[in-house]
């Protein structure tokens with residue numbers, strides 16, 4: 001596959017990570033998982049209130065250092081679970097910190113049946129000068145359909161470019 005490809009994802013419980021791995025297998029790109037410096041609470045109510053506050057205020061968490069810089073990549077896949085209809089704050093933090101101008105950005109999201117109430121829009125706002133392709137939405141980790149879903153999405157959004 002053409003171009004220099006980076007796959008960045010945040011995953012709380014491993015499902016977005018699974019999607020990222022399949023994208024990695026099919027594109028041969030470099031996979032880089034991001035982590036908040038302070039892990040999120042395991043308790044769901046505490047997690048939810050922290051996430052709501054971060055998304056509301058735009059005060060995204062600090063991230064652990066990552067070895068991969070986005071600078072040398074032409075194509076960047078960015079993945080996150082759907083958290084309260086939008087992207088998880090760690091991915092927002094990464095997008096805010098990295099300059100995506102002129103790059104092809106392909107978002108992929110894991111969810112549990114809820115709608116996109118601002119995931120795509122948030123990516124667009126944080127990366128106004130990127131060329132953003134259509135997003136891939138996967139129910140949880142896509143199970144046995146994951147390989148085919150990723151392949152079809154890549155054919156429609158990426159390989160033909």
Ligand SMILES: Cc1cc2nc3c(=O)[nH]c(=O)nc-3n(C[C@H](O)[C@H](O)[C@H](O)COP(=O)(O)O)c2cc1C
Nearest residue numbers: 011012013014015016081082084085111112113114
């Ligand atoms: C704090 C929190 C909020 C969530 N909000 C939504 C939501 O609004 N809509 C939805 O479809 N799924 C929601 N989910 C479910 C996750 O998107 C889903 O379980 C996803 O597969 C998890 O991906 P991960 O394993 O990469 O973290 C939420 C999960 C958490 C922990």
